[in-house]
Amino acid sequence: MFLKSGFGAGNGLCLRQRFGGGSPALSAAGTGSGPRIWVHAASVGEVGAAVLLIREVASAVGDCSFVVSTMTTSGLGVARNLLPDEIPCFLAPFDLQPAVRKVAGAVQPDLYACLETELWPVMQAELRRRGVPLVLLNGRLSGQSSRRYAMVRGLITPMLRGFSAIGAVGPRDRERFVALGAIEERIRVTGNIKYDFGAGNNASPRLFFRNRLQVDEESVFICGSTRSGEEVMLAGVYKMLREQGDRDLVWVVAPRHMDRLAEVSALLSDAGLPHDLYTTLGESPRTRQVILVDCLGELAQLYSAGDYIFVGGSLVNRGGHNLMEAARWGRPVYYGPFIEDFSDAAALLADAGAGFMVEDGRELAGLILDHMANPARYRAACRSALEAVDAQHGAAAMQAGIIREILRGRNNP
Numbered sequence: 001m002f003l004k005s006g007f008g009a010g011n012g013l014c015l016r017q018r019f020g021g022g023s024p025a026l027s028a029a030g031t032g033s034g035p036r037i038w039v040h041a042a043s044v045g046e047v048g049a050a051v052l053l054i055r056e057v058a059s060a061v062g063d064c065s066f067v068v069s070t071m072t073t074s075g076l077g078v079a080r081n082l083l084p085d086e087i088p089c090f091l092a093p094f095d096l097q098p099a100v101r102k103v104a105g106a107v108q109p110d111l112y113a114c115l116e117t118e119l120w121p122v123m124q125a126e127l128r129r130r131g132v133p134l135v136l137l138n139g140r141l142s143g144q145s146s147r148r149y150a151m152v153r154g155l156i157t158p159m160l161r162g163f164s165a166i167g168a169v170g171p172r173d174r175e176r177f178v179a180l181g182a183i184e185e186r187i188r189v190t191g192n193i194k195y196d197f198g199a200g201n202n203a204s205p206r207l208f209f210r211n212r213l214q215v216d217e218e219s220v221f222i223c224g225s226t227r228s229g230e231e232v233m234l235a236g237v238y239k240m241l242r243e244q245g246d247r248d249l250v251w252v253v254a255p256r257h258m259d260r261l262a263e264v265s266a267l268l269s270d271a272g273l274p275h276d277l278y279t280t281l282g283e284s285p286r287t288r289q290v291i292l293v294d295c296l297g298e299l300a301q302l303y304s305a306g307d308y309i310f311v312g313g314s315l316v317n318r319g320g321h322n323l324m325e326a327a328r329w330g331r332p333v334y335y336g337p338f339i340e341d342f343s344d345a346a347a348l349l350a351d352a353g354a355g356f357m358v359e360d361g362r363e364l365a366g367l368i369l370d371h372m373a374n375p376a377r378y379r380a381a382c383r384s385a386l387e388a389v390d391a392q393h394g395a396a397a398m399q400a401g402i403i404r405e406i407l408r409g410r411n412n413p
Contacts, residue, residue, distance in 0.1 A: 014073060017091040020102030034063035035407050038109035040092060041068060043075040044296060045322060046115045049138055049193045051082050053115070056400035061407060067107050071118075074258070078297040095120040104130060111406060113137055115193075117145065119159050133164040133406050137399045138193045140169045141176040142319075142340050149180055157181030164406050167399045170344050188402065191395030195324040195345065198393060202304060202329055209305035214286040218248040219307045221368070224299050225256040225321035226312035231264050233315055233361040235271040238290070240365040241308075245372050252278075254293035254302070256313060256321070261294055268292065304329045308368045311335045315360070320346070327354055328389045332371065332381035334364055348392075354385035 037057065041050040047070060054066050068083060069092035070076045079089040093099035100123050112127050113135045124134060141149070149156045160166070160182035167190040168174040178184050213220065221241060223234050231253060238251040251273075255264050268275050268290060275290035278298075293299065303309055303326045314320040315336035323345040326333045334356045339346045349355025358364040371378040 014091060018094050018099065019096075020093045020099035020106075034065060035061065035110035035410075036065050036067065036108065037403065038107055038112045039066055039068050040112070040114040040118055041070055041075060041079065042116060042118055043070060043072040044078050045194065046070075046138075047075050047079045047082065048300060049115050050079070052193055052196060052198075052396045053113070053137065053399060054083070054087070056396040057403050060397070060400045060404045064407075067109070074296055081297055092120075093123075095122045097122055097126070100126045104132075110410065111135065111403060113403060116140055119156065121155065121159060124159055124162050128162055133410060134162055135165045135167070135402055135406060136160075136163045137167040137190075137402065138169060138395075139166050139173055139177065139187075140192075140341075141173050141180075142343070143176075144340065146176040146180065153180065165402045167402050172344075188398070190398040190402070191392055192324075192344065193395045193399055194322055195389065195392040196395040196397075197324075197328045197389060198396075205301055205304040206329065209302050212281055213250065213252065213291060213305055214281060215250050215305070218250045219245075219372075220250050220252060220305050221308045221310075222252045222254070222303060222306035222326075223310045223312060224254045224303060224326065226253060226264075227256055227316050227318045228260065228263075229316040230312050231255070231267050232271075234310065234364075235268065235273060237310075237361045237365045237368075238273070239271075240362075241368055241372075242289075244365075244369055247372065248289075250289050250291065252291045252293060252302070252306070254278075254299050258294070258296060261292070265292060300325045303331075306331055308371065309333050310364065313341075314339050315358075323349060323355060324389055324392065327385040330382045330386040332356060332378070332385060334358055334367060336360075348388050349385065352384040352388040354381050354388050356381075 039050050041047045050068055066087045068079050068087060068089045070079055071092055076089055076091055083089060093103045104126050109132055111133050115138050117139055127134060157180060160177060160180055166177060166182060166187045168177060168187055169192045171189055174187050174189050177187055242249055273290045274288050275292045276286050276288045278291055278293040279295050309326040309331050311321050311323050311326055311333060317338045319341035320335060320339035323333050323335060323342050327349055332354050333349055337357060337359060346355055356367050358367060
């Protein structure tokens with residue numbers, strides 16, 4: 001498991017970081033004043049949440065410094081791109097005592113905050129030994145994860161009880177944490193930081209990214225975070241929309257993992273869909289109606305350019321991806337039946353009339369064609385998407401408040 005390429009085993013520097021050394025970030029970790037907060041974000045999605053959290057904590061706590069660890073090289077790249085240079089970012093150590101002790105000794109955190117349910121027994125034991133308070137934020141437990149953890153309850157319960165506070169995404173998550181033995185009084189329902197985008201001007205990003213895609217009057221069909229097996233279905237959807245729709249349509253497909261780019265490119269070519277690469281559009285004119293996104297870290301903002309947005313990992317059994325990243329731009333969101341990891345967002349959007357589950361590509365094409373043919377229905381879904389997202393504001397501030405309270409308690413025992 002440790003040696004998968006996405007987990008940073010592909011070169012010597014990554015391995016040295018995994019074993020607790022070879023990272024410039026660690027030597028820089030001792031700089032800064034005030035409490036030092038170690039934020040752990042597993043991968044790309046959690047890094048986005050970490051950026052929001054760090055912003056809120058800096059505002060709530062004031063004089064403090066941060067370090068950020070990730071589990072994947074892709075997450076590390078996005079973290080370094082999104083966070084200021086003064087925040088060290090590094091690959092988290094393997095959960096082995098020598099590596100963990102070396103990193104914990106270098107960082108010397110005053111508080112450790114892990115985003116989502118990242119449970120590492122050696123790491124947590126070492127930090128508790130050092131007297132470092134642990135908080136679990138944006139805590140989620142699906143039914144499947146809860147059942148799996150229940151099978152090793154003897155290991156999981158002490159880990160959950162070791163957290164000074166848990167910020168659970170929703171009431172069901174709170175109930176599942178309690179059922180696994182977490183201390184009920186330490187759990188607070190905070191909402192999902194990944195859905196807390198704050199108030200903003202949607203028009204400016206939309207204009208920027210539509211210019212980047214070199215579209216004007218055309219409609220844009222974006223398929224984000226697609227997984228193996230989905231692109232074939234979605235190519236068929238695009239062809240149906242192009243043939244049966246009443247407007248010019250540009251299709252943007254963004255695979256979840258960059259190591260599949262060659263595979264997806266070949267698939268599109270085999271389907272008779274020549275395409276441009278997204279990263280070339282800033283330097284040369286767009287020549288195709290299909291665009292393959294060949295970089296990480298831009299999808300959440302790129303969604304702003306879309307008119308019809310499908311979120312992947314959901315037509316195949318991958319648990320889905322973040323629906324709210326798409327809905328935040330005031331557009332209806334389409335997704336398949338395999339959405340367990342984001343079932344809370346799916347329920348919010350479906351109840352609002354802004355989320356649409358489909359069983360297959362044909363149903364997806366039919367829904368989009370219906371929205372194309374019924375502008376009033378489409379505009380109502382757009383308004384509902386904005387309203388659903390607006391209702392989620394405040395999660396980041398609540399979770400930052402948990403960190404502030406723990407730090408105050410540490411300084412004033």
